[in-house]
Amino acid sequence: MQAWTDLILIAIVLTNLALSGLGSLGTCIHVMALQGVLLGLVTVGVQQGAVSLHGLVLVTGTVVIKGFVFPKLLRRAIREANIRQEVEPFVGFSSSLLIGTLSLPLAMWLSSRLPPIDPGVPSLLVPVSLHAIFVGLLLIVSRRKAVTQVLGYLALENGIFVFGVGLARQATLLVEMGILLDVFVAVFVMGIAIFHISREFDHIDTDQLSLLKE
Amino acid sequence: MLAALFFVPVLAGLAAFVIRSHPVRRSVLLAAAVAHTALTVRVWLRPPASPVFDGLLHLDELGMLFLGITSLLFLAAAIYGVGYLRRENPEPRQDFEEGLLFVNAPEGIFTGCLLLFLAMMTLVCLSGHFGLTWVGVEATTLASAPLIYFHRHTRSLEATWKYLLICSVGIALALLGIFIACIAATDANGATIPLLTAELVRRASSLNQVWLKIGFVFLLVGYGTKMGLAPLHTWLPDAHSESPSVVSALLSGALLNCAFLSILRMHQVLVAAGCGAFGQDLLVLLGLISMGVAAIFIIGQQDFKRLLAYSSVEHVGILALGVGLGGVGVYGSMLHAVNHSMTKAMLFLVAGNILAAYGTKSCMQVRGVLSVLPISAVLWLAGFLAVTGSPPFGMFLSELTILKAALDQGHILAAVLYLVFLGMIFVGMASVFLGMAQGESSLPEDTRTPRETVLSILSPAVLGLIVLVLGLWIPAPVQNLLQQAAKALGGF
Numbered sequence: 281m282q283a284w285t286d287l288i289l290i291a292i293v294l295t296n297l298a299l300s301g302l303g304s305l306g307t308c309i310h311v312m313a314l315q316g317v318l319l320g321l322v323t324v325g326v327q328q329g330a331v332s333l334h335g336l337v338l339v340t341g342t343v344v345i346k347g348f349v350f351p352k353l354l355r356r357a358i359r360e361a362n363i364r365q366e367v368e369p370f371v372g373f374s375s376s377l378l379i380g381t382l383s384l385p386l387a388m389w390l391s392s393r394l395p396p397i398d399p400g401v402p403s404l405l406v407p408v409s410l411h412a413i414f415v416g417l418l419l420i421v422s423r424r425k426a427v428t429q430v431l432g433y434l435a436l437e438n439g440i441f442v443f444g445v446g447l448a449r450q451a452t453l454l455v456e457m458g459i460l461l462d463v464f465v466a467v468f469v470m471g472i473a474i475f476h477i478s479r480e481f482d483h484i485d486t487d488q489l490s491l492l493k494e
Numbered sequence: 495m496l497a498a499l500f501f502v503p504v505l506a507g508l509a510a511f512v513i514r515s516h517p518v519r520r521s522v523l524l525a526a527a528v529a530h531t532a533l534t535v536r537v538w539l540r541p542p543a544s545p546v547f548d549g550l551l552h553l554d555e556l557g558m559l560f561l562g563i564t565s566l567l568f569l570a571a572a573i574y575g576v577g578y579l580r581r582e583n584p585e586p587r588q589d590f591e592e593g594l595l596f597v598n599a600p601e602g603i604f605t606g607c608l609l610l611f612l613a614m615m616t617l618v619c620l621s622g623h624f625g626l627t628w629v630g631v632e633a634t635t636l637a638s639a640p641l642i643y644f645h646r647h648t649r650s651l652e653a654t655w656k657y658l659l660i661c662s663v664g665i666a667l668a669l670l671g672i673f674i675a676c677i678a679a680t681d682a683n684g685a686t687i688p689l690l691t692a693e694l695v696r697r698a699s700s701l702n703q704v705w706l707k708i709g710f711v712f713l714l715v716g717y718g719t720k721m722g723l724a725p726l727h728t729w730l731p732d733a734h735s736e737s738p739s740v741v742s743a744l745l746s747g748a749l750l751n752c753a754f755l756s757i758l759r760m761h762q763v764l765v766a767a768g769c770g771a772f773g774q775d776l777l778v779l780l781g782l783i784s785m786g787v788a789a790i791f792i793i794g795q796q797d798f799k800r801l802l803a804y805s806s807v808e809h810v811g812i813l814a815l816g817v818g819l820g821g822v823g824v825y826g827s828m829l830h831a832v833n834h835s836m837t838k839a840m841l842f843l844v845a846g847n848i849l850a851a852y853g854t855k856s857c858m859q860v861r862g863v864l865s866v867l868p869i870s871a872v873l874w875l876a877g878f879l880a881v882t883g884s885p886p887f888g889m890f891l892s893e894l895t896i897l898k899a900a901l902d903q904g905h906i907l908a909a910v911l912y913l914v915f916l917g918m919i920f921v922g923m924a925s926v927f928l929g930m931a932q933g934e935s936s937l938p939e940d941t942r943t944p945r946e947t948v949l950s951i952l953s954p955a956v957l958g959l960i961v962l963v964l965g966l967w968i969p970a971p972v973q974n975l976l977q978q979a980a981k982a983l984g985g986f
Contacts, residue, residue: 394708395702395704395705397677398680398684400684413670417663420659420663426655429659433659433662433663433666436663436666437666440666440667440669440670440673443670443673444669444673444676447673447676447677448672448673448676448677452548452550452623452625452688454550454626455550455623455625455626455629456625458625458626458629459625459628459629459669461629462629462632462633462636463632465633465636466632466635466636466658466662469636469639469640469658470658470659470662473639473643473651473654473655473658476643476646476651477651477655480646480647480648480651481648486655489652489655489656490652491648491649491652492649492652492653492656492731492732492735492736494791
């Protein structure tokens with residue numbers, strides 16, 4: 281079980297590296313969907329074989345929302361807002377891939393500095409989640425389009441989710457579903473905002489959103 | 495009873511989305527606001543004996559204080575809001591800054607989101623569980639984003655996008671902080687303490703202090719973004735200045751407090767675990783930075799709604815500073831939260847009246863409010879005195895208490911900076927407020943029709959009166975509540 285969980289965690293790192301280097305918006309969304317399904321599998325992995333109703337609901341909810349609903353919402357936002365398929369970064373693809381890769385050893389080093397945690401938790405879990413958080417922040421600050429910023433937010437959220445399922449076991453089902461619902465509504469509202477931005481400005485480049493400043 | 499406080503606005507909000515008649519929908523808004531305040535008074539007079547839903551909803555003194563502020567402000571905003579919605583023109587009209595045409599969002603969406611916003615703030619005040627608090631805080635962001643984009647023009651859209659993204663990312667970091675607190679609550683054998691505030695405080699001695707501190711840092715950064723503490727405040731001036739005034743009043747008066755409350759909950763655990771000093775130092779630092787940043791941007795500010803927004807950054811700084819200083823400062827901070835909410839909401843509502851009459855947010859183009867809108871101008875000047883902490887208004891008392899705390903604790907540098915920033919802000923605001931009120935009216939003679947209605951004056955006048963009374967005499971039940979809340983945070 282442990283070996284499987286490690287494999288899935290490594291797959292999540294790969295999806296994050298892909299996100300930091302890919303140039304096509306459509307492919308990024310596919311990768312994001314894949315990451316959502318992988319997250320569901322991590323949830324199964326860390327429960328160490330014990331099947332509970334609570335776990336089942338959480339896994340199903342995660343896979344359905346992160347793996348299928350979000351990609352659908354994002355694709356619809358792209359279609360309705362008539363957005364071109366390129367990512368348009370401020371930082372070039374190779375350099376952002378480089379930053380994404382270098383943040384992996386940084387995440388490893390940081391997690392080795394943290395106080396010890398429960399030995400039952402896979403050792404890769406904390407570095408992988410920190411790496412996902414770094415990549416999420418990178419995508420938010422280095423991409424021009426509003427849609428890619430939402431992708432960054434999702435990568436960040438997924439990183440925190442990995443951290444949570446592995447280490448925070450006392451959350452109640454109601455609260456976990458509440459968190460999932462909140463993220464869902466957040467993406468939904470952001471999708472609507474993107475639609476309005478494209479209609480008002482004829483583009484969704486957030487660097488042009490600069491009317492309000494001192 | 496606690497569940498009713500949450501579900502009344504939820505149901506009313508959902509109803510508002512589908513009701514088509516304007517008068518009926520506005521009555522629903524008013525009725526829900528009155529019902530919410532009535533329920534709040536009821537739980538204040540007779541507190542529910544035990545927490546409900548396994549402790550998920552748990553009303554203590556701290557929650558009661560902030561629930562009271564939220565409920566009262568919403569009632570004031572609802573009364574003002576009915577008048578505001580009546581005078582809003584649903585036809586496309588010209589934006590006064592860029593000259594482009596824009597329309598309003600449908601009123602049903604506005605009213606519905608307003609009520610859901612109230613429900614989510616109520617949830618934050620009532621929540622006894624850290625996870626549920628997070629759900630509530632994030633939901634307030636989502637419910638209030640459409641409110642900021644009520645006037646559908648490019649500037650409000652930009653403000654909405656910044657608000658959504660910056661706050662969502664910030665709050666996501668707070669979630670990480672909560673998960674880290676989960677680790678702190680797990681002992682070596684894998685046994686866990688549930689993340690209920692009451693449980694964590696009771697069993698604080700068995701928490702892992704290192705993890706708890708790391709968790710607090712993330713939580714402070716996350717909710718601090720939402721609260722508007724500098725340097726995480728960048729969304730705040732945009733969102734507060736571009737949203738309709740009635741929404742700005744709620745954002746500034748009620749929402750910032752809810753984020754503050756969420757930080758205080760963790761601080762409460764930190765104090766109980768014996769590492770309160772760590773959290774206090776961080777709060778003092780962020781508090782002083784916020785006041786300094788606000789002072790810099792207030793001096794020479796050209797837009798009176800942005801001015802009020804930066805003043806909110808200043809006051810959340812004072813709130814953080816008071817709790818950070820500890821001792822009597824915590825009580826000062828609680829009193830300041832009440833005073834600031836009332837004063838800032840009043841000022842934003844009056845700013846809405848001025849904006850409606852003059853059609854500009856530039857302080858240079860607004861002259862002679864005293865002759866055009868006499869009652870609003872008096873309230874505007876009273877609000878200026880109140881918000882800068884002049885006697886006899888309530889803020890004088892709370893700011894003085896926090897100063898005393900700084901001197902008591904030997905934080906001489908903090909006390910000096912505090913006074914310097916307050917002085918700078920007083921001068922910066924005085925030039926704008928006095929200039930706007932006095933002088934020859936900048937409006938053409940023929941447009942000077944009577945513009946002040948009962949609905950547009952009543953709420954700000956009552957809020958102003960409350961701040962005035964709080965400066966002269968604090969009623970015993972309120973005093974008791976403030977002291978209990980301060981005691982829960984390790985102060986007095």
